[in-house]
Amino acid sequence: MDPSPKDGESAAAAEPSRGGAAPSSGVVVQVREKKGPLRAAIPYMPFPVAVICLFLNTFVPGLGTFVSAFTVLCGARTDLPDRHMCCVFWLNIAAALIQILTAIVMVGWIMSIFWGMDMVILAKRRCRAAGGDLH
Template identity: 85%
Template sequence: MEPLHKDSETAAAAAAVAAADPRGASSSGVVVQVREKKGPLRAAIPCMPFPVAVICLFLNTFVPGLGTFVSAFTVLCGARTDLPDRHVCCVFWLNIAAALIQVLTAIVMVGWIMSIFWGMDMVILAISQGYKDQGIPQQL
């Protein structure tokens, strides 16, 4: 049998502490941290300035994939992504691929919904980056 992953152990320890304390207060100091694992397409979403991210969300809402297509060019202009080990051209083409997927699947509404969520992720990344730049702790 394989050993449990560290995240599973932490979650199990937190569950044991919560079960042992009926008030819900944790006196043992166990901290549970959750990290989202992003796929390569999702990690390629660039962190843009807030106004640009809002424009991309607006474009994605009314023309699926257009905001994602525009955001691909921000990567060429120096926008950061969660793929620092990949070359800029590779991240650019990942964003173009995401835009094409959104356009081609918009006929069955999947691409349109994906496009709107993609735009919302752009805005969320812009807001969180703004907090990091100002040194304000995030409350999202």
């Protein structure tokens, strides 16, 4: 009588592999990124606007994030659908201020560049979901 596998284990993982070959199991793993409120407040903008914000964030930390805050007021969506538009706007302003104030010690500058890269990635994802061109 074979012992049954524990919760979370697959039957293939419970069996020892034969001949050094890895067992072929049908386990599907899904990874879902958990975002904090500041990161989830990054708006889904049109691709050219996201590139401009990345450019601004690269040379003047926080400026592109500040500009992106106003796209929320213009109707850009975020990963915070349950929050009011003004709340998401102020979250983006707070992120811009954090980037500006910590740019002196390079942390804000690096954060600002990564924030801009996230804006471009989200814009690409938005464009792919719409089935359109990047421009």
